[in-house]
Amino acid sequence: MRTNLLRATLSLSIAFGGAAVAADGSPDASFGTDGEYPGHGFYPGPFGNDRSDSIVAVLPAGQRLYLVGNMQSGADEYRMSVYRLGANGFPDYSFGDAGLRTYVPPCPAGRVSDAVVDAAGRLWLAIAGCGDFTVYRLTADGDLDTGLLGSGVLNVAFDLGGDGDDRASKLALSPAGTILIGGSAAAMPAAKLAIAQFTQDGQPVEGFGDAGRASLALSIAPRFVNGLQRMADGRIVATGYRLGNGNSHVEFAARLQPGGQADAGFGADGPGYSVYDPLMLPQPTGGTSGGSLVLHDGSILRVGAVGGDYYLGRWRADGQPDLTLGADGMRRYALDFAGPDPVNPLHNSDAARRIVRQGDGKYLILGQSYAGDGRRGISLLRLMPDFEPDASFGDGGRLRYLLPIASDGVHEMTAVTLNVLPGRVLVGANVATGAGPAQIQTVAALVDDLLFADGVD
Numbered sequence: 001m002r003t004n005l006l007r008a009t010l011s012l013s014i015a016f017g018g019a020a021v022a023a024d025g026s027p028d029a030s031f032g033t034d035g036e037y038p039g040h041g042f043y044p045g046p047f048g049n050d051r052s053d054s055i056v057a058v059l060p061a062g063q064r065l066y067l068v069g070n071m072q073s074g075a076d077e078y079r080m081s082v083y084r085l086g087a088n089g090f091p092d093y094s095f096g097d098a099g100l101r102t103y104v105p106p107c108p109a110g111r112v113s114d115a116v117v118d119a120a121g122r123l124w125l126a127i128a129g130c131g132d133f134t135v136y137r138l139t140a141d142g143d144l145d146t147g148l149l150g151s152g153v154l155n156v157a158f159d160l161g162g163d164g165d166d167r168a169s170k171l172a173l174s175p176a177g178t179i180l181i182g183g184s185a186a187a188m189p190a191a192k193l194a195i196a197q198f199t200q201d202g203q204p205v206e207g208f209g210d211a212g213r214a215s216l217a218l219s220i221a222p223r224f225v226n227g228l229q230r231m232a233d234g235r236i237v238a239t240g241y242r243l244g245n246g247n248s249h250v251e252f253a254a255r256l257q258p259g260g261q262a263d264a265g266f267g268a269d270g271p272g273y274s275v276y277d278p279l280m281l282p283q284p285t286g287g288t289s290g291g292s293l294v295l296h297d298g299s300i301l302r303v304g305a306v307g308g309d310y311y312l313g314r315w316r317a318d319g320q321p322d323l324t325l326g327a328d329g330m331r332r333y334a335l336d337f338a339g340p341d342p343v344n345p346l347h348n349s350d351a352a353r354r355i356v357r358q359g360d361g362k363y364l365i366l367g368q369s370y371a372g373d374g375r376r377g378i379s380l381l382r383l384m385p386d387f388e389p390d391a392s393f394g395d396g397g398r399l400r401y402l403l404p405i406a407s408d409g410v411h412e413m414t415a416v417t418l419n420v421l422p423g424r425v426l427v428g429a430n431v432a433t434g435a436g437p438a439q440i441q442t443v444a445a446l447v448d449d450l451l452f453a454d455g456v457d
Contacts, residue, residue: 022447024392025380025399028424037403041090042431043083043441045071046100050435053081057115058417058428058443059123061140064092066123067428068115069441071102080105080112082123082142089445101142106130106153113169113183118200124179126168132157133168133181133196149202154179156196158213162186166194169240170228178205182225182238190221193254193273195228195236207259214260218273220250227292227302234258239302241289249289250277253300253315266319274319276328290367291354303365305351309334310367310381312355331387335379335398337371347372350379354418358448361385366418366427369400377402378415378429378444401444407434414439424448 022028027039045053051072059066067083079102084095091099105111109129116124121140126133133156137148144152158166163186170182178197185194192215197205204212220242227239236256241249254273255266262272269275290303298317305311313330314322321329338347352367362382369379379400382393389397404411410432417428427444 024446024448025382025394025425026447027401028445028447037405039446040403040442040444041085042405043067043091043100043443044433045073045081045440046097046102047071047073049433049440050438052438053441054430054439055416055428055441055443056112058419058426059115059117060419060421060426061117061121064121064140065089065426065443066115066117067441067443068112068123068125070111073102077108078105078111079103080110080125080127082138083441084142096142103136106134110134113167114171116171116173116179118173118177124171124173126171126181126183128167128169128183131164132166133183133194135168135171135179135181148200154198154202156181156198156213158185158187158194158215160185160187160192160215162188162191167223168196170225170238172228172230174230180228180230180236182228182240184222184224185215187215187217190217191223192217193222193225193238193240193252195238195256195260197236197260209260214256216254216256216262216272218252218254218275219269220252220275222252226289227294227300229292229294231294231298235263236260237292237294237300239292239300249304250275251289251302251304252276253292253302253319255319266317268315268319268321274315274321276313276321288351290352293355293357293363295357301355301363303352303355303367305349305367306330306332308349310350310352310365312352312363312365312383312387325387333381333389335369335381335400337369337379337398337400339372344374347374352381353415356418356420358420362390363387364418364420364425366415368413368415371400371402373402375402375411376413377411378413378427380425380427380446403431403442405434406432410434412439420448 029038053071055069057068065085071081084092086092107130113128114126123138125136135154137145166185168183172180181196184191197208225240239253241251252275255263264271288305292302300315302313310333335350336348350369354366365381382390412432414430419426425446425448430439
């Protein structure tokens with residue numbers, strides 16, 4: 001029985017009767033009982049506060065919310081984790097141990113890399129690090145769902161050569177009910193973008209690739225897929241990056257036909273794909289890649305960091321950079337919470353991680369930013385449909401939060417997930433505890449006066 005569960009307010013009502021009257025972006029203090037950190041919930045694992053836990057996905061499901069991630073259970077050991085919360089934002093004690101279930105990964109290096117919840121309330125977990133694409137399907141109560149292939153486990157091997165290290169990093173559910181799995185597949189001479197599409201019964205989708213598996217060679221060796229979406233006409237868009245030297249990430253966007261072939265109508269660097277390196281010398285810091293969003297016109301928005309600022313970029317529907325947005329199809333946003341000319345330029349370093357589109361056409365971008373105290377907190381930027389900052393949100397369109405809970409005073413937060421719900425914004429983050437590199441999971445719930453939302457990240 002865990003008695004040291006640190007709980008602050010998680011302002012997260014899924015049923016929105018009686019929402020608090022507060023400015024957009026404010027922590028929603030109408031929920032929970034902890035007045036010191038309103039609008040936040042903290043979820044340490046059962047293995048000690050000196051362990052490093054991390055959120056991968058925050059999944060609203062009716063009157064429930066699932067927090068999916070990984071928890072450190074030993075010096076070099078991890079377990080996959082699922083927290084289930086009730087509509088009041090506190091752990092659902094009918095689920096596992098005080099709302100938490102953990103699972104031994106299928107291999108020692110296995111880690112949950114993404115998760116989705118389907119219309120039946122079942123959880124799908126992508127697991128990387130075990131050589132093949134591996135997906136678990138869990139029931140709403142967290143048991144392996146034997147309705148999937150009798151085991152609840154789907155393994156997809158591409159076997160294209162190389163070291164055989166195929167890594168699943170992103171999941172998506174299609175309107176037709178199929179499951180899309182995106183990642184990289186080992187091959188010679190270099191890894192390829194890999195997309196698998198299977199039915200919810202675990203069978204290859206007929207007519208997609210080779211037995212449900214499609215791959216695409218790029219001019220770079222992709223490592224991670226951080227965006228995976230199916231367009232209305234069945235084409236599939238995948239975005240991601242290859243880790244480069246220093247802190248640079250070379251990005252890519254790829255578009256496949258419904259059958260898995262490269263879409264020759266898209267691509268600045270080859271049939272079906274475009275690449276971009278956000279590290280443009282000279283810069284004080286390297287570039288990083290965040291998430292992406294496909295718009296109704298087929299263009300792709302992407303976010304990340306360049307030169308210590310947020311950036312928003314766009315590939316047009318043909319794969320060329322949209323130069324109307326700025327040089328190289330990119331616009332920079334300096335949040336600069338430390339103020340002008342800080343002594344340490346890193347104190348003004350911002351990095352965007354996720355982008356969603358609200359139901360009113362505005363864009364919300366989540367990331368993390370340093371300030372004058374030298375600490376990293378989560379930050380939000382809201383843009384108008386024309387990509388100008390929304391002056392009605394926070395301070396000129398920007399907000400920053402830092403949870404000062406670290407026992408050593410070195411407070412750090414890492415932004416991970418962003419959900420826009422009717423009346424509420426949910427931010428999943430990891431927060432330093434002060435015990436060396438240890439961190440715990442948290443969700444921040446922020447007020448949003450919209451009663452509708454249609455964004456995805």
